Amino acid sequence: MSERFFVSEPITGDHAKLDGPEAHHLLHVMRAAVGTTATLFDNSGAEFTAVVETTRRSEATLRVTERREINRELTFPLAIGIALPKGDRQKWLVEKLTELGVSSLVPLVTERGVAQPTTSAIERLARAVIEAAKQCGRNRLMQIAEPQSLDSFLKSPMAGDIRSPGCRRLIAHPHAPSLATLDIKTPLPTLIAIGPEGGFTDAEVTCALTAGWQQVSLGQSILRVETAAIALAAALAIGGRSAENA
Ligand code: SAH
Secondary structure, three states, X not given: OOOXXXXXXXXXXXXXXXXHHHHHHXXXXXXXXXXXXXXXXXXXXXXXXXXXXXXXXXXXXXXXXEEEEOOOOXXXXXXXXXXXXXXXXXXXXXXXXXXXOOOEEXXXXXXXXXXXXXXXXXXXXXXXXXXHHHHHOOOOOOEEOOOEEHHHHHHOOOOHHHHOOOOXXXXXXXXXXEHHHOOOOOOOOEEEEEOOOOOOOHHHHHHHHHOOOEEEEOOOOOOOHHHHHHHHHHHHHHHHHHHHHO
């Protein structure tokens, strides 16, 4: 796989333009010149081979020579609602969840949450998604949704199919029944909720259970928010994949 670049406009014709951070990466980090071959993706699920045709200081035009449908997504939608940790841990979390194939992340506003998801923080995270997708080969970006209250996340569907009878809704909570008691090999549309460092309140957990969610524990240790999210996402992503290969 040659170096990958993200094009924010859907690639429909035989040319694509890179600007902003992507042009910077191509021209000033990779030092590409006219004739250099690159791989492009545009969040459509396809990837493209393209050759640099013209360059300017902060912009490049590439001629698209091949389009390939390459699906590196999970076989089921996996959405995570999470009370975001602070600072650099947010970016790290977003990077790892993108690599694991999570379809969407919803920043949650919970009773004990500390980091309020600001617009600029969400924009920084969207950039981290692009960087991770470039590196790991995903041709679709993990979506970062608008922040939501826990209550609305618990009750509202992320997508039509998430509400269907054959879907999983798991709230991660220490001292709950172990995840090991669940069948995680069946690839079902899945929603996960992860609480803040202070944990979910009893009222929040009750609200989730009333709304038809299952509480699951990830072991005896109290994990940081991002560790819990990654552990649960990894278990589901790998569990679902093993059914696929069975
Ligand atoms: N003192 C809090 C711990 C919060 S840890 C409490 O007792 O609830 C932050 C979040 O990570 C939790 O709300 C939960 O969603 C998740 N988490 C951490 N450790 C976990 C574990 N062992 N099992 C399940 N979820 C866990």
